[in-house]
Amino acid sequence: MTQLVFFLEEPSAREMLKGLLPRLFPNTYEMVYLVFEGKQDLEKRLPRKLRAWQRADARFIVLQDKDSADCVELKQRLAQLCTQAGREDALVRIACHELESWYLGDLTAVATAIGPAGLARQQGSRKFRDPDRLANPYQELKRIAPEYQKVSGSRTIGPYLSIENNRSISFNVFISGIQRLIAEGATI
Known part of the structure; x- marks a missing residue:
């Protein structure tokens, strides 16, 4: 069973995803939620955690709040950390401004x-x-x-949370990104 591994800055994101994701992927994927102690902790520990992950079938998703940061710069920084860890295929998504x-x-x-x-x-x-x-x-x-x-x-x-009817663009980008990641992984 393929793992979907979520790197999250706070426990509230994990709790929301536990309620949302089973409706997208019922019993199809093993969900793993790694919750960090805020943004700085996530960014500091992300590369090491990615490098250490052993499962070849794992797919990685990094989710962080934008808060007052520049969204493009934040996403690039997180994507660069993933690339440095050898996981350039990790999906990086930003909740604008907050979850x-x-x-x-x-x-x-x-x-x-x-x-x-x-x-x-x-x-x-x-x-x-x-x-x-x-x-x-x-x-x-x-x-x-x-x-x-x-x-x-x-x-x-x-x-x-409605998967089809949400007015938050960043939510919709998050959902479509996961669906695309899964579709691409299905051929592997």
């Missing part, structure tokens, strides 16, 4: 998971049409869904 942007891209999932009930109606408003543009999505999500907590909220929202 919460992905949740704001699907307010129906947020409303279903943690409420409030009428939240989904706001998806068409200007603010939530392109949630990747919001400078501080965590604060925005906390404002409209006060019950949200990073880890437990991610665990609760993940199973409801």
